[in-house]
Amino acid sequence: MSFERALLRDVAPYMPGEQPTGDIIKLNTNENPYPPSPRVMEAIASLSAQDVSRYPNAVSQRLREVAAERYGFPGPEWVFAGNGMDEVLAMTLRTFVDPGDTVLSTYPTYSLYEVLVKLHGAEWLTADLTDDYQLPEGFADNKARLCFLTRPNAPSGVAVPREVVEQVCETFDGLVFIDEAYADFANDSCIDFPHRYPNVIIGRTFSKSFSLAGLRLGLAFANPEIIESFMKTKDSYNINAVTQAAGIAALEDYAHMETNVARIKATRRRLTEGLRELGFAVPDSESNYIFASREGARGIFKRLKERGIFVRYFHERGLDVGLRISVGADGEIDAFFAALEEIIGDSKFGRE
Numbered sequence: 377m378s379f380e381r382a383l384l385r386d387v388a389p390y391m392p393g394e395q396p397t398g399d400i401i402k403l404n405t406n407e408n409p410y411p412p413s414p415r416v417m418e419a420i421a422s423l424s425a426q427d428v429s430r431y432p433n434a435v436s437q438r439l440r441e442v443a444a445e446r447y448g449f450p451g452p453e454w455v456f457a458g459n460g461m462d463e464v465l466a467m468t469l470r471t472f473v474d475p476g477d478t479v480l481s482t483y484p485t486y487s488l489y490e491v492l493v494k495l496h497g498a499e500w501l502t503a504d505l506t507d508d509y510q511l512p513e514g515f516a517d518n519k520a521r522l523c524f525l526t527r528p529n530a531p532s533g534v535a536v537p538r539e540v541v542e543q544v545c546e547t548f549d550g551l552v553f554i555d556e557a558y559a560d561f562a563n564d565s566c567i568d569f570p571h572r573y574p575n576v577i578i579g580r581t582f583s584k585s586f587s588l589a590g591l592r593l594g595l596a597f598a599n600p601e602i603i604e605s606f607m608k609t610k611d612s613y614n615i616n617a618v619t620q621a622a623g624i625a626a627l628e629d630y631a632h633m634e635t636n637v638a639r640i641k642a643t644r645r646r647l648t649e650g651l652r653e654l655g656f657a658v659p660d661s662e663s664n665y666i667f668a669s670r671e672g673a674r675g676i677f678k679r680l681k682e683r684g685i686f687v688r689y690f691h692e693r694g695l696d697v698g699l700r701i702s703v704g705a706d707g708e709i710d711a712f713f714a715a716l717e718e719i720i721g722d723s724k725f726g727r728e
């Protein structure tokens with residue numbers, strides 16, 4: 377496989393040409409199984425022809441105002457809106473990192489960071505998480521321009537304690553990007569850190585808890601100096617009119633998101649306990665996915681795929697022993713368990 381294809385394989389749900397057809401159960405990209413707020417759909421439907429024929433608000437002003445208020449910031453000058461958090465990550469490199477600089481993260485972590493850092497011509501430095509997915513001693517003493525911390529971590533779902541992240545923000549001599557893509561599924565978050573730490577950027581996405589992956593919307597919260605730098609380097613109209621309207625409506629119906637998150641957390645508990653009963657080791661996840669390890673993980677992955685059930689398998693050090701499974705709707709998890717029990721119970725399994 378070429379380098380580019382290998383990278384694509386790592387971040388894309390399917391390779392070109394292998395988009396599945398027919399009934400599949402998709403538990404491989406951590407999307408939300410529930411629909412977004414009806415108010416989002418109404419906001420999209422009520423856009424006028426002119427909203428579409430004219431350029432959108434170039435700085436997503438109203439969206440940033442609503443987001444600032446929702447998340448306890450003094451005003452929109454503390455908020456940047458990106459075309460998905462992936463754009464915010466790329467923008468962070470473009471704005472604050474020079475080719476040749478070092479960017480620090482953990483191993484394992486969200487795989488796109490490495491792709492973006494290498495494309496940018498920067499050095500990629502990682503420190504291994506401990507066996508229970510905690511930050512290693514001395515992590516913040518590493519010398520780098522920028523550090524990416526995923527909290528909760530991907531793909532383990534484990535959130536390192538807030539106090540530990542606080543220590544990193546205080547000690548690390550550079551920018552700290554705290555990726556909170558899954559924070560709505562966690563017990564707490566670091567969303568208040570930018571008030572205290574001028575070197576901290578909090579990244580959020582609407583793709584997970586708000587069920588808006590198809591619209592592409594991410595936010596960054598940081599002190600106004602950082603946000604101003606983002607504004608100078610961003611594309612002119614980086615958030616389209618549909619996405620701006622949808623994002624505002626989603627934030628205004630926050631309760632809808634919280635209800636879906638509560639359902640997903642209940643299913644996560646059932647998924648975790650069921651897998652442990654089947655002999656999998658599953659760390660407690662604070663995300664909308666779990667990482668489950670057991671002998672024969674790769675074979676299980678393949679057999680689930682043959683049955684149209686997609687989970688994620690990583691051919692990577694330390695991760696090739698397990699499966700990352702998104703928390704789907706209850707019916708999807710029922711079907712997953714039925715297939716899994718069949719696979720594990722098959723007398724031929726493990727002997728191929």
Ligand SMILES: Cc1ncc(COP(=O)(O)O)c(C=O)c1O
Pocket residue numbers: 405406459460461462463486526530555557580581582583589592593594
């Ligand atoms: C840890 C992490 N950060 C960022 C993202 C990107 O989110 P978005 O869909 O907003 O680009 C993802 C998507 O899976 C993720 O897992």
